[in-house]
Amino acid sequence: MNTRRTARGLSLHAVVWLIAAFVVVPLIYAVISGFKSTGELTTNPFGLPEQWKIGNYTGILGDGMFWRQIANSAGIAIGTTVCAVAASAMAAFVLARYAFRGRELFYTLFTIGLMFPFAVAVLPLFLMLRTFGLLDNPLGVILPQAAFGLPMTIVILRGFFRTIPAEIEEAATMDGCGKLRFFWKILLPMARPALGTVSVLSVVASWNNFFLPLLVFNDPKWQTIPVGVQQFQGQYSTDFALVLAYIVLAMVPALAFYAVAERQLIGGLTAGATKG
Amino acid sequence: MPSLLSTLTKERTEEAVPTPPPRPARARLRGWGHWASVAWFLVPALVLFLVFVLAPIVVAVFTGFFKWGGIGPMDDFVGFANYTRLFDDQVFLGDLGRGLYLIVLSITVQLPFALLTAVLLNQKLRGRAVYRMLFFAPYILSEVVTAVLFTMIFLPGAGMADHLAGLLGLEGLRGKWLADPSTVMPTLFVVMIWKYFGFHMMLFLAGLQSIPTEILEAASIDGAGAWQRFRHVTLPLLGPTIRISVFLSIIGSIQLFDLVWVMTAGGPNHSSETMAIAMFQFGFKRYQVGYASAISVVLFMISLVFSLFYQRYVLRRDLSGAVTSGGAR
Numbered sequence: 186m187n188t189r190r191t192a193r194g195l196s197l198h199a200v201v202w203l204i205a206a207f208v209v210v211p212l213i214y215a216v217i218s219g220f221k222s223t224g225e226l227t228t229n230p231f232g233l234p235e236q237w238k239i240g241n242y243t244g245i246l247g248d249g250m251f252w253r254q255i256a257n258s259a260g261i262a263i264g265t266t267v268c269a270v271a272a273s274a275m276a277a278f279v280l281a282r283y284a285f286r287g288r289e290l291f292y293t294l295f296t297i298g299l300m301f302p303f304a305v306a307v308l309p310l311f312l313m314l315r316t317f318g319l320l321d322n323p324l325g326v327i328l329p330q331a332a333f334g335l336p337m338t339i340v341i342l343r344g345f346f347r348t349i350p351a352e353i354e355e356a357a358t359m360d361g362c363g364k365l366r367f368f369w370k371i372l373l374p375m376a377r378p379a380l381g382t383v384s385v386l387s388v389v390a391s392w393n394n395f396f397l398p399l400l401v402f403n404d405p406k407w408q409t410i411p412v413g414v415q416q417f418q419g420q421y422s423t424d425f426a427l428v429l430a431y432i433v434l435a436m437v438p439a440l441a442f443y444a445v446a447e448r449q450l451i452g453g454l455t456a457g458a459t460k461g
Numbered sequence: 462m463p464s465l466l467s468t469l470t471k472e473r474t475e476e477a478v479p480t481p482p483p484r485p486a487r488a489r490l491r492g493w494g495h496w497a498s499v500a501w502f503l504v505p506a507l508v509l510f511l512v513f514v515l516a517p518i519v520v521a522v523f524t525g526f527f528k529w530g531g532i533g534p535m536d537d538f539v540g541f542a543n544y545t546r547l548f549d550d551q552v553f554l555g556d557l558g559r560g561l562y563l564i565v566l567s568i569t570v571q572l573p574f575a576l577l578t579a580v581l582l583n584q585k586l587r588g589r590a591v592y593r594m595l596f597f598a599p600y601i602l603s604e605v606v607t608a609v610l611f612t613m614i615f616l617p618g619a620g621m622a623d624h625l626a627g628l629l630g631l632e633g634l635r636g637k638w639l640a641d642p643s644t645v646m647p648t649l650f651v652v653m654i655w656k657y658f659g660f661h662m663m664l665f666l667a668g669l670q671s672i673p674t675e676i677l678e679a680a681s682i683d684g685a686g687a688w689q690r691f692r693h694v695t696l697p698l699l700g701p702t703i704r705i706s707v708f709l710s711i712i713g714s715i716q717l718f719d720l721v722w723v724m725t726a727g728g729p730n731h732s733s734e735t736m737a738i739a740m741f742q743f744g745f746k747r748y749q750v751g752y753a754s755a756i757s758v759v760l761f762m763i764s765l766v767f768s769l770f771y772q773r774y775v776l777r778r779d780l781s782g783a784v785t786s787g788g789a790r
Contacts, residue, residue, distance in 0.1 A: 193741055268509070276502060309520035411603045
């Protein structure tokens with residue numbers, strides 16, 4: 186019995202280790218290869234570098250373009266999140282707590298957006314942005330991204346706003362608090378956890394978006410990190426070690442954000458998926 | 462509501478006294494105020510949504526009826542010609558087939574793999590929180606970073622995969638991977654598993670944790686073995702989660718773009734092309750915007766019909782029950 190249990194535990198660990206290797210080996214390969222020269226990558230693919238070369242990494246970090254892309258991605262992520270969460274919170278507020286004709290119709294309209302693949306809209310969106318003069322303008326990425334983030338954000342926030350008891354609103358109204366002040370001073374502070382979750386989701390979605398920035402930004406000064414990574418690969422396609430160093434550095438902000446906001450991210454993604 | 466309540470009671474006490482009617486006017490004012498504040502809160506989201514989510518679909522449908530290069534006046538109306546051309550195009554039919562291929566593999570390989578991982582990590586296992594965090598990590602990396610990473614790994618000659626194939630005696634695979642039509646789709650699928658299985662694992666873990674332990678204990682008291690407990694208790698109770706997971710994999714496979722575009726751009730010779738890639742190629746590289754719009758519309762119709770069908774017939778029984786309340790926490 187005891188040996189059987191140990192054997193079972195061991196095989197369990199072996200399987201988990203195997204899966205872990207599948208996930209981690211590509212990442213470690215990239216980190217270590219970044220310290221090699223491209224020549225060494227071919228002759229010594231798996232071993233540690235004979236000589237740890239930090240030039241690839243420091244070279245990229247010393248280049249203004251990399252930081253420029255990080256700043257663009259961050260600015261666009263913040264802009265998208267502010268727009269999406271502000272508009273969604275307001276809409277979710279009336280959809281959750283006001284009785285008016287057509288309320289469910291509006292709600293259904295927004296939830297239809299959940300089944301819209303972004304890829305469907307990207308070509309007409311490009312034509313529209315060109316007409317509006319929003320190409321090579323951060324708003325041309327921020328506004329559509331915020332719009333596509335609305336359905337999920339509204340669904341999550343509306344669900345949360347509904348859980349706040351009506352007595353609180355009644356008490357506030359008795360004390361002479363108007364709808365607007367109730368929303369701003371009471372509801373939003375109480376909904377901080379839900380707002381945190383949707384903000385985190387929005388930041389990650391924006392940070393990783395590639396399709397739209399690729400089309401909207403022709404001017405390198407606006408390029409975001411995903412577009413930059415792709416351009417860099419095209420430009421230095423023969424210097425493999427350098428390209429790997431670049432993607433390792435591009436991963437760092439996302440992974441750091443994940444480490445900090447893990448709970449909101451996983452909770453929000455699983456809750457959002459099961460609700461959508 | 463207290464204000465409404467007090468007006469009502471007040472009115473009842475004054476019922477006998479014939480007063481000039483200030484009430485209708487007040488009610489209308491209140492109604493207007495009500496509508497104004499609803500509108501004021503709803504308008505920003507509604508405008509954003511109409512302009513950037515719904516309007517593009519209308520534009521795509523409209524543009525799809527024209528032969529248009531993307532610049533200049535759109536005046537060459539061709540009716541359904543773009544659509545008939547689309548369904549005569551062997552490459553596009555191949556795109557549909559490849560979408561189906563990825564869907565089938567996702568459901569038969571990726572989801573069972575994710576479920577296995579979730580079941581393993583649901584056991585008492587040292588460091589399982591670390592494993593969980595680790596397995597989910599690829600999901601939050603951007604598609605482009607993932608794609609470039611695996612482009613490097615599968616690079617003919619210098620990449621890690623070629624060296625690995627050499628070590629394992631799989632000489633036949635060397636230099637192929639993403640570069641050969643016969644291996645490009647399976648290779649792509651491996652990258653998809655790497656990137657997305659952690660997400661499905663998280664869904665399954667949440668589902669597993671919502672199964673009451675009493676039920677499993679009762680089953681084991683009744684003499685059910687580990688496999689029987691899994692097959693007849695866990696799996697049926699995971700039904701709603703599995704159905705959601707299948708739905709998300711299918712929608713994801715239908716619209717796959719970033720990973721493929723960066724790794725192969727649909728090549729070699731269209732052998733990894735997806736619908737979204739075809740749309741991008743025609744719309745932005747070959748300047749056949751009308752034709753590309755028709756592809757967008759087909760992509761949209763496929764997702765819409767599938768979503769409606771799935772929600773109507775597959776998710777229907779879940780919507781009022783386990784999934785929604787479970788998701789709402």
